[in-house]
Amino acid sequence: MRKWSVFKLVTALLLSGLLMVWGAGAALADTGTTSASGSAGSSGSDSTTGAQQQLTLQQALTMAVASSNGLNSQSASVNQASNNVNTTNTENAGTLTYTPSSVTSSVPDSVSSGVEAALNSLTSANLNLSYQQRLLQTSQDSVVYSVYQDYLAIVQDEAALDATQQAFNLADLTQRVTNLEYQVGSDSQNDVSQENESYAAAQTSLSSTQDSLDTAYQQFNQLVGLAPDARPVLTDQPSFTPLVIGSLDAEVSRVLAGSPAVLSAQDTVVSDKTALTIVSDVPSENMATGDTLNEAENNVATVENSTAQSERTLYQTIIALESKQNSLQQAVTTAETNLQMTQVEYNVGLDTKVDLETAQSNLSQAQLALLENTVSHQMDVMEFGTPWAVSGGQ
Secondary structure, eight states, rough: OOOOOHHHHHHHHHHHHHHHHHHHHHHHHSOOOHHHHHHGGOOOOOOOTTTTTEEEEHHHHHHHHHTTTHHHHHHHHHHHHHHHHHHHHHHHTOOOOOOOOOOTTOEEEEEHHHHHHHHHHHHHHHHHHHHHHHHHHHHHHHHHHHHHHHHHHHHHHHHHHHHHHHHHHHHHHHHHHHHHHHHTTTSSHHEEEEEEHHHHHHHHHHHHHHHHHHHHHHHHHHHHTTOOOOOOOOOOOOOOOOOOSSSSHHHHHHHHHEEEEEEEHHHHHHHHHHHHHHSSSSSSGOOOHHHHHHHHHHHHHHHHHHHHHHHHHHHHHHHHHHHHHHHHHHHHHHHHHHHHHHHHHHHHTTSOOOOOHHHHHHHHHHHHHHHHHHHHHHHHHHHHHOOTTTTOOO
8 A cells, every 4th residue: 555755664663663673573473484283273173072183294104004905905915926826836836847948049948738838827926926016015105105295285285275365364455445445536446346356366266275175184084094074283394305316317227127117017028038938839829929029028118218208307397396495485585574574664554454464465475385396396206216106006
């Protein structure tokens, strides 16, 4: 709104030196960064106990693992695959008297179809056990990633709700001031219409943000085994730690060596090569051909190239997020300083309530932008380390 003249501003500030000190302290107390536990109160208390449960990330992880039917099922699959290997070894104990020649041999050995079937059955059983063991590990990685993702989504949505509430408060105040000024002839009907539209948009945004937070809670609660309407207070905040690696090529190689998609493609090659070391005396029963092997080898190359490219692209995304962090932090500092000064000027009558609400809203928006960047960076770094966790090991 309209400010006093520069001369009056300087005079008033000189006369209110002590008040400025008090005002800055009060502003800091009233407008500090909202914590997850503080803003969670806006989403309501536990409907059954009347008190909110507090959860750290580690506690959420423990609860998610304990309540995961998928992990229990996958663990059972590993046990079943192990038993299948033992059974296959026992059933073929009298059949597997043949050791296939080297896979590099240009002249395959001729054996009975029974021996070929037994050899391929055992190879398949062992490869399936390795696959199930990898799948269990990657399923565990996926649970960890999901907990972090859903936990931090709530933290972020709570901050978004706080910022949206601040924006709505400003829109509400501005609308009321504009209506008053219109009544005394200071503002036009067009000004009133614009403020009415801004108010409606802010109201819609506030409702949408609340819905998003409710949905985030429901998804998190399902993951950790809480009631759908539970509103636990999440006490941990996202952390920003720059990614430090010795070599991008080395990181790509590490991911390729542990990628379930790559390893599964390689298993197919191993299976086809084993089948090609022997040829059944019944051609129609041969388990693999040169064409199927070539196709499997080409698939390995395709999966490796795709995985490597995704990892390199993600690295560039992480670096871009890191380059923004300092400027976003500086924007928060600037907004905090501006709010402190506006609070002082408001206390001595130099600024209006609209000015103060604007400064508070600007700080909330700056804090939200910093938080969003921090969360995105933390989740991308996790994905960079175990990219298969994002898609459940696929």
